[in-house]
Amino acid sequence: MGLLRSREFLMKDAYSFDVNEHEAMKSYHKMVGVYHDIFSDLRIPYVKAVADSGDIGGSLSHEWHYLHASGEDTVFTCSHSECGNVSNIEKTLSVPETIVECETESRFLQVGEVEYIKVVYPKDRHFDINLLKHKYPKIQEIRHTPESYTVVEDSRVSPHGLPMVLSEEGEVCFECKSGKLFKKRAIEVGHTFYLGTKYSNPLGLTAKVPEGDKLVERDVVMGCYGIGLSRIIASIAEITRDSQGFVWPRIISPWNVTVVESNTLSEDPSEIYDSLNKAQVDYRQDNRTNVNMGRKISHSNMIGIPLSIILGKKFPLIEIEIRGKRYGEDLAWKQLYHTKSFEWHVSTHGGVEKHLVDKDGLIAVLQALLIDM
Numbered sequence: 001m002g003l004l005r006s007r008e009f010l011m012k013d014a015y016s017f018d019v020n021e022h023e024a025m026k027s028y029h030k031m032v033g034v035y036h037d038i039f040s041d042l043r044i045p046y047v048k049a050v051a052d053s054g055d056i057g058g059s060l061s062h063e064w065h066y067l068h069a070s071g072e073d074t075v076f077t078c079s080h081s082e083c084g085n086v087s088n089i090e091k092t093l094s095v096p097e098t099i100v101e102c103e104t105e106s107r108f109l110q111v112g113e114v115e116y117i118k119v120v121y122p123k124d125r126h127f128d129i130n131l132l133k134h135k136y137p138k139i140q141e142i143r144h145t146p147e148s149y150t151v152v153e154d155s156r157v158s159p160h161g162l163p164m165v166l167s168e169e170g171e172v173c174f175e176c177k178s179g180k181l182f183k184k185r186a187i188e189v190g191h192t193f194y195l196g197t198k199y200s201n202p203l204g205l206t207a208k209v210p211e212g213d214k215l216v217e218r219d220v221v222m223g224c225y226g227i228g229l230s231r232i233i234a235s236i237a238e239i240t241r242d243s244q245g246f247v248w249p250r251i252i253s254p255w256n257v258t259v260v261e262s263n264t265l266s267e268d269p270s271e272i273y274d275s276l277n278k279a280q281v282d283y284r285q286d287n288r289t290n291v292n293m294g295r296k297i298s299h300s301n302m303i304g305i306p307l308s309i310i311l312g313k314k315f316p317l318i319e320i321e322i323r324g325k326r327y328g329e330d331l332a333w334k335q336l337y338h339t340k341s342f343e344w345h346v347s348t349h350g351g352v353e354k355h356l357v358d359k360d361g362l363i364a365v366l367q368a369l370l371i372d373m
Contacts, residue, residue, distance in 0.1 A: 010230040016223040019209045021196070024221035028060070028194045031225050035064060035190060038227070043249040043327040043373070044236055049075045050087035051191065052130055056224070057198045063088055064190035064227070066235050071187040076167055080179025090130055093174035094167035094181055095155040104157055108146060111136040116146035121154035125165035132164050187235045190227040197221055237304075240325060246304030247325055250373040257283035257366060258300035262293050262312030269311045272318070272359060279363045297321060306373045307366065317343065318362055322353040324373035333368040 016031065018024035032048070039046045044066055051063040065075055076092040078085040087093075103123045109132075110116055117136075121127050132139050132152075153161040155174075163174055169183035197219040200206070208215040233252070240247040250256055259276070261269065276283050286296040293310070300308045306324030337344060342361035347354050357365045 009228065012227045012229055014225040016225075017200075017205075017207075018221045018223075019207050019218055021221055024194065024196070024223060028192065028223045031223065032062065032192060035192060035225070035227070039064065039190075041251055042232070042236065043251070044239060046189075047075065047077070047086045047186070049186075050085070050091045052088065052090040053193055056193055056195075058193045058195040058223075060194035062192050063188050064192075065186035065188050066239060067184050067186050068235070068239050069185050070238050071185040073186045073188050075184055075186045076169075076181045077184060078173040078176060078179035079182060080173065080176050083173060083176035083179050085173055085175045085179075088186075089166060090128065092167040092181065093131060093134075093163040094171035095163060095174055095177070097170075097172055099156060099159060102156070108142055108144075108149060109136075109139055110142045110146075111139050116142070116149040117152045118149045119152050119154070119164055120157055121165050122156050125154075125156070127165055129164075131166075132162065135162055187231070187238075188228075189232050189235055190225075192225045193223060195222040195224055240304075244298075245302030247323065248304040248306070249327070250306050250324060250370050253304060253306055253324075255282045255284050256306055256370055257281055258296070258305045258308045259283055259285040260293055260296045260300075260308060260310050261285075261287075262310060264313035265311050265315060266313070267315050269315070272311060272362065275359075275363050279367070281363070281366060307369060309362075309366075314356065316359040317356050318359055320355040320357060320365065320369070322355070322369070324370075326372045328372065332371040333365065336364060336368040 014031065016024065016027040018027055036048075047065050047067060049063045049065055051061045053059070053061040063073070065071070065073065067075070074089040076087055076089065104120050105123045106118055106120045107127070108116060108118050109129065119127070119132070129139060129141065154164045155161040156165070167181055169181060171181050173179040173181055200220040200222055205220045206217045207220050209218045236249065236252065237246055240249075248254070257276075259273075273285075286300065288296065291299075297308050297310075301323050304323070308321045308323065310319040310321065312319065337346070340361065343358040344361060344365065345356040347356070355365060355369075
């Protein structure tokens with residue numbers, strides 16, 4: 001479709017400013033909770049992955065992804081249910097099931113003021129210095145050969161080694177030491193960063209904080225939070241589309257219900273529109289006179305509207321055609337169906353689920369169906 005590679009990119013940015021690390025971490029976790037709420041409301045399954053902060057910096061960050069084959073990012077997930085670790089490829093640590101003798105290569109790195117290490121790793125694997133930052137936060141590349149150094153081997157070279165090459169699918173999760181890693185393509189739609197004082201310190205951004213009976217000037221501790229609005233729309237379109245068109249979750253669909261009147265309708269349907277308006281159902285009536293009913297339904301399906309209702313010859317029974325996907329297992333419409341007090345029939349024709357509902361139960365059924373979408 002090309003939507004994921006569109007030239008326009010709309011992003012929402014937010015920033016937090018706190019007087020100490022404890023409050024800053026509270027703000028960070030509060031925003032992470034907000035992101036969970038946002039992505040849960042959007043209904044599409046997502047993952048929060050431990051991520052490398054990259055050029056933006058900071059000591060902690062998470063990427064928010066939709067897992068899908070069209071994604072350009074790679075994340076690893078742990079198979080162990082009690083671990084469940086998810087991380088992007090730059091932050092995934094792994095160990096081999098068994099150590100196999102292999103050809104190695106090495107390089108020198110500086111890890112302190114006058115401390116150096118020589119890392120040894122398999123020649124056929126991609127070395128990534130960032131994977132060693134959990135052990136050596138100040139690690140950096142050097143061009144010279146130090147006079148003294150400590151040898152550090154990769155976990156594929158020595159059972160006492162450290163992970164320092166990019167992980168591969170099937171290796172053992174370093175976090176739990178038991179689960180297998182699965183590699184998946186992903187679409188990044190958000191990123192949250194704990195920045196600490198990376199920016200506030202060089203900019204001189206401080207706050208006066210009471211300590212005892214005096215005010216003490218402290219660096220402000222920051223966090224930043226980005227979510228790709230246009231990318232979310234494009235991602236959901238890519239993930240949910242089918243041969244008929246888009247299939248939007250209710251919360252972001254252009255509208256929720258399309259109303260179509262058949263030319264066989266012989267009664268005044270005004271009460272139906274009054275009921276829809278009173279219940280604040282987000283609907284549109286397709287009143288085009290030069291388009292037949294079948295094409296109107298087809299167009300509604302192509303746009304991705306969750307439900308279509310047809311007012312026709314069976315009135316006061318009203319047909320509801322299902323387009324939207326359902327999310328979750330405890331479906332609201334089934335609970336209502338088992339306790340119904342009005343005429344309501346459910347059938348499937350040509351793979352399309354249809355509900356035939358008495359007008360007195362229309363609003364309750366529409367609301368229950370939409371809750372699941």
